[in-house]
Amino acid sequence: MDAFYASAEQAAKPSLRGKPVIVGGIGPRGVVATASYEARVFGVRSAMPTAQARRLCPNAAYLSPRFDLYRQVSDKVMELLHALSPLVEPLSLDEAFVDLEAGGVAPETDAVRAVGERLRRDIREATALTGSVGLAGAKMLAKIASEAAKPDGLVVIEPGSERELLGPMPVRTLPGVGPATAEALRRAGIHTVAETAEAGEDELVRLLGKAHGAGLYAMALGQDDRPVVAERDAKSISVEDTFEVDLTDRTRVRSELTRLAERCVQRLRAAGRSGRTVVIKVRNYDFSTLTRSETLRGPTDDPAVVREAAARLLETVDTTGGVRLLGVGVSGLADFTQEDLFAQLATEQEAEEEAARAAAEPPAAGAGEPEPEEERPRRWAPGLDVVHEEYGAGWVQGSGVGRVTVRFEQPWSAPGRVRTFAVDDPALRPGEPLPLVGGGPGDGQSSEPATRPKSLSSGEGAESEAGEAGEEISSR
Known part of the structure; x- marks a missing residue:
């Protein structure tokens, strides 16, 4: 897919089409996950610090990533690929290898070219986005061809022409x-x-x-005999966050680690997996990074077990200098769970003891219903979906000094109007990503796909260029 995250945002937000869009961490320590082709003209690239990108392209729209939307689009594209062949090897949300021979496609150039062109049309119709297709006799060559085809193109490497094509390329081209x-x-x-x-x-x-x-x-020599592997089994599942300001308060570090442990278990359960080893990752103020791990008696997907293990591991780490990044992961994955009976019994015992203490202690004078905890102010990150009771669906353009600015538009509408509200306006609430195609202003459905700006068809690069940019995206 071409500049995947940024192109998805442009398709979803009519007012941003044809304009520079940068998706990634928006804080002072964030990095660029993807830059639209309009932003790449200014020198912005994936994995670049966001602060540097702002200096190069100050007038771009800087948006937080919306992974729910990107996964929805990715699922549609992967469905199209699986219709071509049973052998599909996903590399990321926006890239995959497909073994066309396994799908019964004849190895003649005209036949595979026709399949590739049809795939590009189907992707555009299904997602309103563009993808680039590389066709060759080996994975390495197909990857090189897809890069050469960007954006929104198709390149076929004819058998026998491999060495002639590869010869002048820099050696960094090779995997x-x-x-x-x-x-x-x-x-x-x-x-x-x-x-x-x-x-x-x-x-x-x-x-x-x-x-x-x-x-x-x-x-x-152009030789690559690696097969297309349909199932790429994950070895671990993890989540991590980079903080805009170093965490020095030990209590805050513990609470952030607990939150990450719960997110990690949510991903674990969503994948239908369990894990035997809990790992924490701590990056200090001086960029030194360390990991600690603990192996359990058996695989688990119990959030209490993962939280407790992560907390024990944190006790072995000195965080007094300040913490820049925290992560929690689970490895040693399995398809079944073996409950940690000791942890379960301890939890039950603690609950019983707490209930007994509450029953034995008389209520304090004047005690009634517990006062509700003070609700934290809402954080309206740029680019995220919102819904207003009066104005409908829109997205956050920016927020600060107690105000949030929202542009009300949908993928199928004209560029929308901008309105400003108090950050705690009860009529404003978080929303869900709207479909890029199939929506409409009347009944929410339309047969016409969202239009794509012609100016997107320039530049080069792939979403996979982001490398480790994901780990620096704060507050996903």
């Missing part, structure tokens, strides 16, 4: 060539794929080691 490998090759005078192949397998093995050198030589 597995990161900064360290590229630097080792540069020192040996190797800069392109052609020069990598000419160096020969023996020289690459000498420079990089047997496994890495031999694998790189094969890929430089």
Whole structure:
């Protein structure tokens, strides 16, 4: 998919079509998850600090990510891919390999090109977004072709033309060539794929080691025999948050860890899994990062067990200097649970003891109904969906000094009007993402897809370029 998160936001928000849009962490420590093609003209890229992006493109719309929307769109695209073949290997929400041969597609160029063009049309009709398709005889080549096709294009690498195509490309094009490998090759005078192949397998093995050198030589020749794997089983499930201000209060650190543990269990249960090992991640004020883990007696999806394990692990970590990032994960995944009876019994015993104490202690003088806890002020993050009792559905443009600004529009409407409310206005509440296609201003349904701006069809890059940007997105 082309600039996936940003393009989805432009499709959902008519007033942003054709304008620079940047999705990611909006705080001072956030990073860019995706930049629209209009923003890339100014030099904004995935994984760039948001503060740097603001200097390069101050007039862009900076939005918090809406993963519910992105997953809805991703599910539709994956359905289209599974209609082509039983062998679909998702790499992320917006990218996947498909084995067309397993779907009965003839290996002739005209046949596969027709399938690719039909897929692009189907994606646009189903999602109002564009995707780029690369077709080749191997995964590595198909990936390279899809990058060359961006945006909204299709590239076929003909059998026999692989080496000619790859030759002039920089060596970083090949899978597995990161900064360290590229630097080792540069020192040996190797800069392109052609020069990598000419160096020969023996020289690459000498420079990089047997496994890495031999694998790189094969890929430089255009050889990649990795199969498309339909099931990519997750090894762990985790959540983490980066905080705009370092956490120095130990009580706040504990409460944030508890919240993350509960979110992690929600994801665990949504995936129908359980886990045996609980892991916490702590990034300190000085960017030093450490992890602690505890292995349980058996797999669990009990939030109390995960919370307690995470709390025990936190006691082994010094957080007095300040915490920049916290994370909680569960690994050793299984499809069944083996309840931790000791933890369950302890919880039941604590509940019984608390009930006994409450029954034994007389109520304090003047005690009546407990006073409700003071509700925290609502946080209206830019880009998030809202609904107003009078004006209907819209999205947050910004908030501050007790006010929130909302633009009322839908994917199928014209650019909407902007109105400002108090942040605690009872008529304003959080909303849910509207479908990018199929909606309408009358009965909520329409057969016409949301239009896409022609100006989106420029630039290059893929959503997967974000790398580790996700971990720096605060307050998802």
